[in-house]
Amino acid sequence: MDIKAPIIMETIFIAIAVIVYTLTSNTFFIYNFLYIGTAISLELFLMAKNKSYARNIIMLAVGSYILIYVGIMGHENMLMSGFWYYLFSGVFEAAVIHYLIAKIAGPFLFGRGWCGYACWTAMILDLLPYNTSQNERKNWGYVRYILFALIFCFVAGLFIFKVSDLDLIMFYLFIIGNIIYYAVGIVLAFKLKDNRAFCKYVCPITVFLKISSYFSILRVTVDKQKCIECNKCIKSCPMDVDMMNNSKKRVNGTECILCLECVHSCKQDALKV
Ligand code: SF4
Ligand code: SF4
Ligand code: SF4
Structure with a gap:
């Protein structure tokens, strides 16, 4: 994964924080989106360094923040x-x-x-x-x-x-x-x-x-020129997505959670986001 991805993600979340704050005048949204954006950017950085545990750590950081802090402590369903x-x-x-x-x-x-x-x-x-x-x-x-x-x-x-x-x-x-x-x-x-x-x-x-x-801009695509059809990517997918097909109508295409397991499993570097 490109090392620029964490910077782009952080920038997106800063923009979201500013837009939502402008609309609501609620400072909670500033630190809320900065926390989530920083966590996801850190995760992308760790993934770029091939740290396999990165996704679980960040999921726990963001998920428990929303569940415990916003939901249980903040009484927001x-x-x-x-x-x-x-x-x-x-x-x-x-x-x-x-x-x-x-x-x-x-x-x-x-x-x-x-x-x-x-x-x-x-x-x-x-x-x-x-x-x-x-x-x-x-x-x-x-x-x-x-x-x-x-x-x-x-x-x-x-x-x-x-x-x-x-x-x-x-x-x-x-x-x-x-x-x-x-x-x-x-x-x-x-x-x-x-x-x-x-x-x-x-x-x-x-x-x-x-x-x-279904219309997502960010999606996994395959380079057929590099692919040797070993099917390792298919076997690694937790959501049964047919990422070997670049069409939007691919099997279980709307199930993709962008976990990148398929991308990491491909030794031919044939898959990218
Ligand atoms: S893992 Fe890579 S080479 Fe193997 S089938 Fe998937 S895309 Fe093709
Ligand atoms: S990114 Fe994850 S969910 Fe999406 S196709 Fe690849 S392995 Fe499956
Ligand atoms: S489908 Fe998505 S939102 Fe629903 S439980 Fe699974 S990860 Fe959470």
């Missing part, structure tokens, strides 16, 4: 239920801004980088023993759409029925939701021998992520 809640309330704060940048608009530029470098659910799932799927991929992707619809209807119902103490309910939803996500994610990972099974079948956020990441 950063799950999808929180996104709908703050959006319906007209509150343009952390959860809404986070979803707009990391999960709705941002993926047009950096695909599902959030899933590869910052998600607090996957920061735990990626520590489990099955980095690549040991089984055939299941046809269970519909589960994410059901969960997405259920969450939307549940939060809408809270407003329609004028339920009180919504802030408190949202806080408890954040805690309970995360416990359920971790439990389901860990059970699925062991059951299917696949750390990322939760991401592939259950996570409702992928409904947003898959749409915008």
